[in-house]
Amino acid sequence: MFQAAKYYNARAGSVRLIDQNNYTYTKEKEIGAKTYWTCSKYRDKAIQCKARAVTNNEENVIITLTGTHTNHGSELMTIKTKLIVNEAVSRSAENPNVGPRRYLGEIQNKVDETNANIAYALPSLQATKQAIVRARKKNNPTPKTPNTLDEVLELFPKDLKFTSDQGLFLRFGGWISEEEQTLGLIFFSENGLMMMNNSKTWFADGTFKTAPSLFAQVYVIFCLCQDKRILPAAYACLTNKNTVSYEKLLLTIKSAMTEPILLESFRN
Ligand SMILES: [Zn+2]
Numbered sequence: 001m002f003q004a005a006k007y008y009n010a011r012a013g014s015v016r017l018i019d020q021n022n023y024t025y026t027k028e029k030e031i032g033a034k035t036y037w038t039c040s041k042y043r044d045k046a047i048q049c050k051a052r053a054v055t056n057n058e059e060n061v062i063i064t065l066t067g068t069h070t071n072h073g074s075e076l077m078t079i080k081t082k083l084i085v086n087e088a089v090s091r092s093a094e095n096p097n098v099g100p101r102r103y104l105g106e107i108q109n110k111v112d113e114t115n116a117n118i119a120y121a122l123p124s125l126q127a128t129k130q131a132i133v134r135a136r137k138k139n140n141p142t143p144k145t146p147n148t149l150d151e152v153l154e155l156f157p158k159d160l161k162f163t164s165d166q167g168l169f170l171r172f173g174g175w176i177s178e179e180e181q182t183l184g185l186i187f188f189s190e191n192g193l194m195m196m197n198n199s200k201t202w203f204a205d206g207t208f209k210t211a212p213s214l215f216a217q218v219y220v221i222f223c224l225c226q227d228k229r230i231l232p233a234a235y236a237c238l239t240n241k242n243t244v245s246y247e248k249l250l251l252t253i254k255s256a257m258t259e260p261i262l263l264e265s266f267r268n
Pocket residue numbers: 023039040041042049050051068069070072
């Protein structure tokens with residue numbers, strides 16, 4: 001009993017034979033009523049599969065299948081693998097706060113679940129990671145770089161005002177003193193606020209070299225926590241080093257805190 005020969009159009013004018021295991025073949029030659037086919041992965045230099053098929057055109061059946069398909073699976077399975085990867089990549093773009101590792105794991109699990117040998121069709125981990133990065137960038141383009149201080153306020157992305165769990169992060173963003181061209185962005189999370197409430201020892205330092213363009217410094221307040229770790233709790237991007245900037249930072253923190261703090265050297 002021969003299996004029926006089925007065909008499909010791969011590209012315009014190019015008919016392929018497809019066997020019952022969904023392997024596909026490209027036509028090599030026709031001799032009389034017989035057509036000789038080579039595996040469609042025969043010309044793929046990396047695979048060079050030697051499997052072949054012969055069909056009888058009058059009966060429309062596959063009369064001979066020779067060789068085994070080495071180093072590759074059927075195209076249907078390749079398509080299935082692509083669908084698994086594409087689905088995970090587009091889901092990863094919608095959930096930018098979840099690490100790519102989780103989606104790479106999901107892809108592997110789904111591939112394993114199919115119980116078919118389709119791992120050959122998987123893109124490399126590196127390629128999948130890059131696909132995730134690209135999809136995320138497309139979904140959420142890099143914010144435009146501001147060229148003026150006014151643009152800093154205009155272009156500041158909404159989602160960066162909040163932490164990933166939707167807590168407040170940007171506590172102040174605006175002019176501290178317009179005459180002095182002093183602008184500030186002051187950030188701390190609920191967690192940072194809790195650290196500042198619970199810590200009696202703070203350290204503060206400004207870093208100038210790594211400040212984003214238009215800003216003179218990134219000023220960071222660290223807390224000595226109960227477990228003896230020193231962790232950053234609040235951040236400020238400031239356009240200069242004048243007193244009003246530090247005042248604004250400390251007053252912004254003070255007004256959010258539940259524990260009283262005494263700002264001795266600053267006017268209140
Ligand atoms: Zn093959």
